[in-house]
Amino acid sequence: MTDRHGPVSASARSAVTAGPTAAVRPRNRKQLIVEAAGRVFSERGYHAASMEKIAAGVGITAAALYRHFPNKYALFAECADLMADRLVDALGEVPSGAPLAEVLTAVTRVTVAHRASGGVYRWEARYLNREDRRHLRAKFGHVVGRVDEAVQREYPLPDERLRAAAALGAIGSIAMHHTSIAQRRAEELLSASALRVAATDPAAARNTRAVELPAQPVPRTRRAEILAAAIPLFARDGFASVTNGQIAEAVGLAPSALYRHYQGKIDILAAACLQAAGLLAQGVEQSLHQVPGPRDAIIALAATYVAYSFEYTALNSVAEAELAGLPADMRRSLVLAQREHIAVWEQQLRLARPELDPRQARVLVHAGFGVAVEAGRGLRWQDSHGHRTAVTALVVGALGL
Known part of the structure; x- marks a missing residue:
């Protein structure tokens, strides 16, 4: 093999051949796989999702996917965990005693940003094993607890976290449909909706x-x-x-x-x-x-x-x-x-x-x-x-x- 400057050595040929492949192989491939899997699971559900479809979303083969995850269940559990961890981390950055609006905004921003994969939690109760389900529910319980603290501080009512769960339901709904709307506008609408839910007295409509x-x-x-x-x-x-x-x-x-x-x-x-x-x-x-x-x-x-x-x-x-x-x-x-x-x-x-x-x-x-x-x-x-x-x-x- 030659170029316009003369012969090319074997080692140079090897570098030319291998270089592009090495350059495009991302270091965060595992994270990309989890992101793609979350979208597929959310759209199709656990059983209808295939490892081939998930691999295609990352641009790799199913065989390459198995080098990172031993089976579909392990990948699904990772997706469910990631969703909960993002919410826990977002609330971890909100100071204790912060206004309810700030707490809800933090949750809303994460949920809207990851809307395409947020529907995973819809399936977790059925398809996770008991131990994984217990860990995941503990994380979501922490999220509800943080929201409830802020709700009770600003609108104290004895409703056993009902308004906190309902407010999170308003925010999480964005993952359940495909209505096209700008991210900022969605955040504003859902934060305001959740705030109204938190301020509502459920006993007022008896x-x-x-x-x-x-x-x-x-x-x-x-x-x-x-x-x-x-x-x-x-x-x-x-x-x-x-x-x-x-x-x-x-x-x-x-x-x-x-x-x-x-x-x-x-x-x-x-x-x-x-x-x-x-x-x-x-x-x-x-x-x-x-x-x-x-x-x-x-x-x-x-x-x-x-x-x-x-x-x-x-x-x-x-x-x-x-x-x-x-x-x-x-x-x-x-x-x-x-x-x-x-x-x-x-x-x-x-x-x-x-x-x-x-x-x-x-x-x-x-x-x-x-x-x-x-x-x-x-x-x-x-x-x-x-x-x-x-x-x-x-x-x-x-x-x-």
């Missing part, structure tokens, strides 16, 4: 009218019995972990008999998601009947969503957590139903708050959903009129009404 939801269909056929038996199994263990044998055993059938009623387990999941969407749509239709104005409409929507979340906790959990795992053709109609539901909220919220543009309204609607989920979890989904009205008040607070 006289809220009870919501009457459509009844979940009584299983009168074998097909309906199979669906009713599968939903709590999916909610408890996750769709991928439940076997046809478990579902069949729950209804007293042989596993092969399931195929007379459903082509496969995925069809049972699709039926569950369709049932969830149908019940919520019926509830919304009932709640908005003869509502006098947009503010009342938003309160009615919030009360309906909260009632639905408490009454159909297992069904809602399955529909929210497992939707991403459905094939595209099965998912399409469900995604459209979700968009229609959010559009109703968005329209009424913009009528009640004309200063909001569509994207801002959509972000706040999702913040309300996040409040309902985290406040419900904080109350262990123990259903009562008092719990429903308390959570409804927090959701309305998040929306700024």
